[in-house]
Amino acid sequence: MSKILVVANQKGGVGKTTTAVNLSASLAATKRKVLMVDLDPQGNATMGCGIDKHDLELSLYDVLTAKCNIADVIMAAGNGGFDVVPTNSDLTAAEVELMSMPQRETRLRTALAEVSANYDYIIIDCPPSLSMLTVNAMVAAQGVLIPMQCEYYALEGLSALMQTIEKIKSSLNPELVIEGILRTMYDPRNSLTTDVSTQLITHFGDKVYSTVIPRNVRLAEAPSYGLPVLAYDKNSRGAVAYLALAGEMNRRTKSKKSAAKKASTNKVINKAAGTTTSKSATSQA
Numbered sequence: 001m002s003k004i005l006v007v008a009n010q011k012g013g014v015g016k017t018t019t020a021v022n023l024s025a026s027l028a029a030t031k032r033k034v035l036m037v038d039l040d041p042q043g044n045a046t047m048g049c050g051i052d053k054h055d056l057e058l059s060l061y062d063v064l065t066a067k068c069n070i071a072d073v074i075m076a077a078g079n080g081g082f083d084v085v086p087t088n089s090d091l092t093a094a095e096v097e098l099m100s101m102p103q104r105e106t107r108l109r110t111a112l113a114e115v116s117a118n119y120d121y122i123i124i125d126c127p128p129s130l131s132m133l134t135v136n137a138m139v140a141a142q143g144v145l146i147p148m149q150c151e152y153y154a155l156e157g158l159s160a161l162m163q164t165i166e167k168i169k170s171s172l173n174p175e176l177v178i179e180g181i182l183r184t185m186y187d188p189r190n191s192l193t194t195d196v197s198t199q200l201i202t203h204f205g206d207k208v209y210s211t212v213i214p215r216n217v218r219l220a221e222a223p224s225y226g227l228p229v230l231a232y233d234k235n236s237r238g239a240v241a242y243l244a245l246a247g248e249m250n251r252r253t254k255s256k257k258s259a260a261k262k263a264s265t266n267k268v269i270n271k272a273a274g275t276t277t278s279k280s281a282t283s284q285a
C-alpha cells in the first residue's frame with residue numbers, strides 16, 4: 001500500500017512546490033514508485049515537472065468533478081522517473097463546484113484509492129490556503145509534511161495549520177499525523193534561522209527532519225527548465241539535500257513499518273499466551 005503525504009502550509013512561498021517536485025524525483029531515484037498530485041490551481045508543480053499546464057486535455061479538475069477517472073489524467077513527468085496528476089487554473093472552479101457536491105471532502109481520497117496500489121509514495125502539493133482542496137488532501141493522506149522557513153512569523157501561522165489537522169483528525173481522517181517538519185531555505189549563518197530552528201525542535205522534537213534544505217539558486221532555476229533539480233544539476237547542494245530527505249523518509253517509513261509489525265506480532269503472542277494461561281487455569285481447576 002502506498003504512503004500518501006500532503007505537503008502543506010498555508011503560508012505562501014515557503015517551498016511546498018519545490019519540495020513536492022524534488023522529493024518526488026529523489027524518491028524515484030531511490031527506486032520508489034511515485035505519483036505527484038498537483039492540487040494547486042497555480043499549476044507550478046505541473047510546470048516544474050516539464051508538463052505544460054496550458055496544453056492539458058484533462059486535469060485534476062475533471063477527476064474531482066467526476067468527469068473522468070484519475071487513471072485518464074496521469075502523465076509521466078517530463079524527465080521520466082515519476083508520474084504526475086497535472087493541474088491548471090480550471091481547478092479554481094472545482095473549489096466552487098465542490099461546495100455543492102456530495103462527499104465533497106473525500107473526492108480526492110476516493111480517486112487516489114483507484115491507483116494507490118501502483119505506488120510506494122503519493123505526494124500532494126497544496127495551495128497556500130486551508131481551503132476545501134487542502135481539506136481533500138488531508139482527508140486522503142496519512143501524513144502532513146510541513147515545509148517551513150525559519151523566520152520570525154513562521155511559527156505564528158503554524159497554529160492555524162495544527163488546528164486544521166486536529167479538526168480533520170477528529171472528524172474525517174483519524175489516521176492523519178504530522179509526518180515531519182522540513183526546514184527550507186536554511187541559512188545557518190543567520191542567527192534568527194538558528195533561533196527559530198531551536199524553537200521548532202523544542203516544540204516538535206524528532207518530527208523535525210534532521211535534513212535541512214539550504215537556500216540554493218539551482219533549486220530556483222530548475223523549474224524554468226521544467227526539471228527537478230536532480231535532472232538539472234545533480235551535484236548542487238539543493239539536489240544533494242533533497243536526496244538526503246528522501247533517504248531519511250525511506251528510513252523512517254521502514255522503521256515505522258517494522259515497529260508496527262513487531263507490535264502486531266507481540267499482540268498475537270500475548271493473545272496466544274492469554275489463551276494458554278486460561279486453558280491451563282481451567283485444566284488445573
Ligand SMILES: Nc1ncnc2c1ncn2[C@@H]1O[C@H](COP(=O)(O)OP(=O)(O)OP(=O)(O)O)[C@@H](O)[C@H]1O
Binds near residue numbers: 127
Ligand atoms: N531552497 C531554496 N533555495 C532557493 N530558492 C528556493 C528554495 N526553495 C524554494 N525556492 C524558491 O522560492 C520560491 C517559492 O518556492 P515554492 O514555489 O516552492 O513555494 P510554495 O510554498 O510552493 O509557494 P506557494 O505558496 O505560492 O505555492 C520559488 O521561486 C522557488 O524557486
Ligand SMILES: [Mg+2]
Binds near residue numbers: 016017040044126127
Ligand atoms: Mg506552491
